[in-house]
Amino acid sequence: MTARRTIAITGASAGIGAALARVCAAKGYDLILIARREAPLNALAAEVEGAHGIKAHVITADLAEPDASQKLVAAVAAKGLTVDGLINNAGFSNTKGFVTTPPEAQAAMLRVMLTVPVELSRAWMPGMQERGWGRILNVASMAGFLQATGGDTLYGPIKSFMIRFSQGLWIENRGKGVHVTALCPGYTYTEFHDVNGSRDQVSKAYPKWMWLSAERVAQEGWDAVEADKPRIIPGKRYRVLATISKLMPDRIGLNTAAKHAKALERI
Numbered sequence: 001m002t003a004r005r006t007i008a009i010t011g012a013s014a015g016i017g018a019a020l021a022r023v024c025a026a027k028g029y030d031l032i033l034i035a036r037r038e039a040p041l042n043a044l045a046a047e048v049e050g051a052h053g054i055k056a057h058v059i060t061a062d063l064a065e066p067d068a069s070q071k072l073v074a075a076v077a078a079k080g081l082t083v084d085g086l087i088n089n090a091g092f093s094n095t096k097g098f099v100t101t102p103p104e105a106q107a108a109m110l111r112v113m114l115t116v117p118v119e120l121s122r123a124w125m126p127g128m129q130e131r132g133w134g135r136i137l138n139v140a141s142m143a144g145f146l147q148a149t150g151g152d153t154l155y156g157p158i159k160s161f162m163i164r165f166s167q168g169l170w171i172e173n174r175g176k177g178v179h180v181t182a183l184c185p186g187y188t189y190t191e192f193h194d195v196n197g198s199r200d201q202v203s204k205a206y207p208k209w210m211w212l213s214a215e216r217v218a219q220e221g222w223d224a225v226e227a228d229k230p231r232i233i234p235g236k237r238y239r240v241l242a243t244i245s246k247l248m249p250d251r252i253g254l255n256t257a258a259k260h261a262k263a264l265e266r267i
Contacts, residue, residue: 011090019218085135134178
């Protein structure tokens with residue numbers, strides 16, 4: 001009997017990460033569920049194991065720790081697991097402004113959302129290449145295509161990096177059986193905005209038609225990496241927005257972003 005392939009998912013306790021876990025489990029993949037909170041991971045593991053007959057392993061980890069990647073790789077190896085696919089989903093944002101955000105919070109954001117995805121990809125991709133099969137899905141954002149914004153100053157640049165990083169890996173892995181995709185959703189119904197304290201503002205600022213479900217984002221993201229697409233933007237409206245952003249002069253785009261940020265502050 002051929003062993004099932006195993007997908008590791010960071011930030012798997014809720015939102016897009018949990019939705020991706022359900023999508024992968026439904027396709028018959030075993031899972032390694034990674035996040036800080038153990039209780040929701042255990043609940044999700046029990047759910048997908050019961051629904052799909054797969055095995056879901058739970059590993060708690062704080063990816064903001066300086067040696068988080070090394071500890072995580074060691075924990076996976078200690079369980080005797082092989083990582084055939086990696087979903088870099090863990091993330092958060094700081095909306096208080098660059099100067100008023102504590103340096104340690106900025107360092108944690110860079111570590112969780114930029115450094116750890118690079119380190120985990122570097123750790124597990126060689127094995128994928130040797131076996132001739134692998135899947136890496138990096139959860140980026142529409143913010144990676146748009147002009148810079150104030151307040152959450154690091155978020156957009158980090159997501160731009162993840163898009164370009166994914167594209168570079170896609171090129172390097174052509175013909176090797178390893179697919180790499182950047183998933184770039186727009187506004188999505190998750191607990192993300194509850195955590196960063198912006199739920200009221202964004203809910204009032206953006207109409208319902210702009211919001212995507214985590215389930216849709218997850219399904220389109222995994223379909224894209226299986227199809228070996230270097231990036232996917234769920235929703236036609238967001239694909240149009242990304243195109244407009246490319247064509248818009250920086251001065252107009254930056255002024256528009258600044259006006260929008262001030263409007264959000266007044267809500």
